[in-house]
Amino acid sequence: xxxNIDDYLERGxxxxxxxxxxERQVFLSTIRERVIIALTDGQxxxxxxxxxxxxxxxxxxxxxxxxxxxxxxxxxxxxxxxxNSLNVPFTIVDNVQKKTNIGLVLASKHAINKDxxxxxxxxx
Numbered sequence: 001x002x003x004n005i006d007d008y009l010e011r012g013x014x015x016x017x018x019x020x021x022x023e024r025q026v027f028l029s030t031i032r033e034r035v036i037i038a039l040t041d042g043q044x045x046x047x048x049x050x051x052x053x054x055x056x057x058x059x060x061x062x063x064x065x066x067x068x069x070x071x072x073x074x075x076x077x078x079x080x081x082x083x084n085s086l087n088v089p090f091t092i093v094d095n096v097q098k099k100t101n102i103g104l105v106l107a108s109k110h111a112i113n114k115d116x117x118x119x120x121x122x123x124x
Contacts, residue, residue, distance in 0.1 A: 025098040028066035029091070033111040036060055038118055041068060044103035045075045049082060050119065056106055057086045066105040069094025079104060 027035055036056055043050065044067075057063055065083045067076045069092045076092065083090040 026100050026102065027107070028068060028093040028100065028102060028105045030064075030066060030105055030107040032117075033113050034107040034109070035117040036063060036106045036108055036112065036114065038102050038106075039104040040101050040118075041071055041103035042101075043119060043121070044068070044071055044079070049078050052119075053079070053104075053106060054082060054086070057083070057088050060106070060108055062109045063088055064107055064109065065090035066107060067092045068100070068103045070099075071103050075103075 026032075027038065037053065039050060039053075057065075065079065065088055067079060067090060080090060080092075082088075
């Protein structure tokens, strides 16, 4: 009984325990096994949209776009417009406690476990 009360108090004070919270900090609130593709801050800030993102948004109908809120909206807007045009839900994540160099994550709602999710600068 005392354990239940302690758990209840901890959840009330600190919130519910989060699975893989370190991973969620890095991947803009999602976990690695759900990531379809991830771009760095610098890649998001380039003047052009990374073209394969559009194809992947169409291919994965249950995807969700996560964008780093630390990046100026002027850089994010091209991806927001793309997501809106394809009816892909998106979230601008600005409550990350640990700094990450990831600026964009396209993720599925379930685990897909892709081997390579990062885009090299040569591919961009």
